[in-house]
Ligand code: GDP
């Protein structure tokens with residue numbers, strides 16, 4: 001993330017610039033104007049102060065070949081599907097739920113099979129004329145270590161709580177994590193409601209009360225966190241869950257430009273037999289097309305093929321669509337930013353710029369360490 005102007009931050013939160021100005025003044029900033037630059041951590045604090053999740057924080061850096069979102073462009077953006085991660089206590093049914101969703105109505109984009117040998121860590125489920133993208137979070141522990149990367153890939157977190165077990169230590173941990181990332185919206189799924197000794201209504205009530213003790217207010221219990229009973233075995237509640245996720249997407253005003261050059265984030269990368277260097281990417285903005293030249297982190301490539309999570313060839317990939325890019329010359333890391341540039345020479349220039357930025361950051365870190373060491377020696 002890079003610094004944004006007060007105006008851009010206001011747009012991202014659907015607030016008036018002057019509301020953000022007065023908030024920043026209250027927080028002790030002086031000489032604040034709509035063009036005042038706000039650092040990412042301050043932007044996060046402002047969003048928190050408003051009791052909001054930052055809805056659309058397109059923090060863009062023109063030096064890296066990206067455009068800025070202005071008030072005029074915001075209105076021309078189109079709704080995009082939500083990207084959802086599933087988390088919760090061990091054995092409460094995360095994997096089973098994801099597998100059931102994956103096989104239920106998996107959106108089959110594209111035509112001919114492209115011989116996929118390794119599954120993409122995200123998939124789309126079609127709901128009426130829209131869709132929901134599920135991101136296969138690599139486990140609770142992994143989320144904790146990669147939380148910044150994961151949090152940037154996700155809009156909504158489904159917190160799975162087993163009807164027969166209720167709120168557990170890792171359930172609470174998930175909500176603690178969510179407090180760190182006000183841009184992530186929670187939805188509670190009460191799972192395993194098919195079990196013979198479970199009374200769904202009682203389970204929802206009990207879990208809502210348990211959450212209340214941790215200051216998490218669900219719908220009907222003084223708050224707004226949706227709580228949906230489901231069974232991954234009978235698929236009861238699946239329609240409700242998917243509709244709830246779409247409703248949340250509307251509340252979060254998730255939007256993207258469908259005409260712009262694509263941007264995205266890397267989910268995974270690998271050398272795959274028969275495909276060569278591939279990067280699994282979640283498109284976050286614009287349309288990704290064959291022959292596009294992409295920079296991913298400090299690697300680049302030319303799109304030779306796009307493959308969907310269902311293993312089909314795609315003609316293009318839009319916002320919130322998971323896609324495999326075939327044609328990478330190197331392997332980027334999870335969370336790396338993807339941008340489309342005009343040519344391979346521009347790709348190399350953008351990479352040089354990114355490497356320089358990383359080096360500057362590294363030097364700043366070292367200088368800071370040295371400074372604090374000197375201070376402690378005095
Ligand atoms: P995870 O650790 O959260 O990924 O949990 P799993 O998905 O591995 O599920 C743990 C156990 O609960 C497995 O034995 C599943 O078969 C079972 N399970 C998960 N979801 C349901 C459900 O909706 N109904 C029932 N009856 N069993 C479930």
Ligand code: MG
Nearest residue numbers: 091094095096
């Ligand atoms: Mg699991």
